[in-house]
Amino acid sequence: MKIGILGLGLIGGSLGLDLRSHGHYVLGVSRRESTCTKAIALGSVDEASVDTNLLVTAEVVFICTPIGLIIPTVEQLIAYLPSNVIITDVGSVKTPIVQAISSLWDNFVGGHPMAGTAESGIEAAQRHLFVDRPYVLTPTAVTPKTAVNVVAEIVRQLRATIYHCAPEDHDKAVSWISHLPVMVSASLIAACMSETDSKVLQLAQKLASSGFRDTSRVGGGNPELGVMMAQYNRQELLKSLQKYRHNLDELISLIEQENWKVLEEKLQLTQQARTAFVDD
Amino acid sequence: MKIGILGLGLIGGSLGLDLRSHGHYVLGVSRRESTCTKAIALGSVDEASVDTNLLVTAEVVFICTPIGLIIPTVEQLIAYLPSNVIITDVGSVKTPIVQAISSLWDNFVGGHPMAGTAESGIEAAQRHLFVDRPYVLTPTAVTPKTAVNVVAEIVRQLRATIYHCAPEDHDKAVSWISHLPVMVSASLIAACMSETDSKVLQLAQKLASSGFRDTSRVGGGNPELGVMMAQYNRQELLKSLQKYRHNLDELISLIEQENWKVLEEKLQLTQQARTAFVDD
Incomplete structure (x- = not known):
């Protein structure tokens, strides 16, 4: 051909x-x-x-x-x-x-x-x-x-x-597993950068290891690609971000309330749910 | 000895x-x-x-x-x-x-x-x-x-x-690079789980690859460890989570406003900042 x-x-x-x-x-x-x-x-x-x-x-x-x-x-x-x-x-x-x-x-x-x-x-x-x-x-x-x-x-x-x-289903799915992670991960780096005590910031930079490396990887990726995702998949990404924010707020409020039992149940659910997405 | x-x-x-x-x-x-x-x-x-x-x-x-x-x-x-x-x-x-x-x-x-x-x-x-x-x-x-x-x-x-x-500086540093990532990452999995359209959820699970794998890894970890971090480092973790939420809200509002120029600048800063924490 x-x-x-x-x-x-x-x-x-x-x-x-x-x-x-x-x-x-x-x-x-x-x-x-x-x-x-x-x-x-x-x-x-x-x-x-x-x-x-x-x-x-x-x-x-x-x-x-x-x-x-x-x-x-x-x-x-x-x-x-x-x-x-x-x-x-x-x-x-x-x-x-x-x-x-x-x-x-x-x-x-x-x-x-x-x-x-x-x-x-x-x-x-x-x-x-x-x-x-x-x-x-x-x-x-x-x-x-x-x-x-x-x-x-x-x-x-x-x-x-x-x-x-359908194109719409594709865009919803990649919003969850590809575009949302970029914004979640970039916000983590931005939050860490906001530490105003320079000795704490330097210590954090020295102690950062595999957990931070993995969670921050896509947020430290190509900025043009990040903007492109947001620009072209804006509506779906915003929906995912709002859902994400809601789930984050739930975790914050469990920690505020010291509701360790429900926090543990939530973390058990995320541990379990992740296995349906990736192998390791 | x-x-x-x-x-x-x-x-x-x-x-x-x-x-x-x-x-x-x-x-x-x-x-x-x-x-x-x-x-x-x-x-x-x-x-x-x-x-x-x-x-x-x-x-x-x-x-x-x-x-x-x-x-x-x-x-x-x-x-x-x-x-x-x-x-x-x-x-x-x-x-x-x-x-x-x-x-x-x-x-x-x-x-x-x-x-x-x-x-x-x-x-x-x-x-x-x-x-x-x-x-x-x-x-x-x-x-x-x-x-x-x-x-x-x-x-x-x-x-x-x-x-x-100082013990206090240690706890602040690990809150940024170890405990905050767990909550950020767990919220990502929880948000994805909230997708109510089962065909979109299944597609997301099939398409998930390295970006999702890395960003969700610590959120899919040992639930008891996650609770322990929150319980013992509660105050510092809550401060980190509030800063994180603020940075997330900034990204959301840039996307809402279609302010691609400032979004790209933000992502350039996070790309640059990450190199001070980890090598790759």
């Missing part, structure tokens, strides 16, 4: 490596000439260009730009493309993207491969990035079944674990 | 292994006969007994019981001990313990080895548990210098990193 990839960063570059190894012919487009050259040298694409016209012969196009560029990129791209071309994206929030693009292009299937690393850029591209990682597809009631099947078949070749759901 | 250990669990048992390897003669006391037998078999102690009278010939006694038993144990123990015996403890909160015991025993030095593992009990005892881990000593203005020096010398033999500070 002839597959286009628009945006040759970590995700687009890694996708190209795997698709080529399955015999697909990969056309890559990047805004920068130097990225095109690297993508060819690394084996991520068969051909590359800064000109989106390159994608006119593709059967499927993956939009792998940063989330803020997905909609404008598609708006520009569809001027060239035959209407039977299937477009899919890899954005980490789905409702606004699916809503905007579905009204412009029938053969669009929203997607979200959950396979980031701390690295970014074409240099970070790697084979098998998607193996055993979730890859969510978010077709709507009007998405053509054939388009969904074609994208799903490609995703299966990546050996990712496919989930199908 | 003849050293007593009262409480033969992970910490007491591990302490005994290291102290014996440095040529000390170790006397161990446990409430259970079977633990005494195991401690001798594992090489944690030279002699063991369920009778605290065994410790009467010790020069230094480490109290390694659960935190709630430290004060009553010392109250009982000092009826037997010559007044020159140095007592130290390993409790994870210091102010209430140091206050209570200092008024009963002059030669008392509060201590906190920060070297837990997920395991507990004498079976989990291991050599070198304290190597390169923080070991906080919390002498007060009236603690005899010789007592502090004797305990510090023993801690140095464990190759732990020693910090000296």
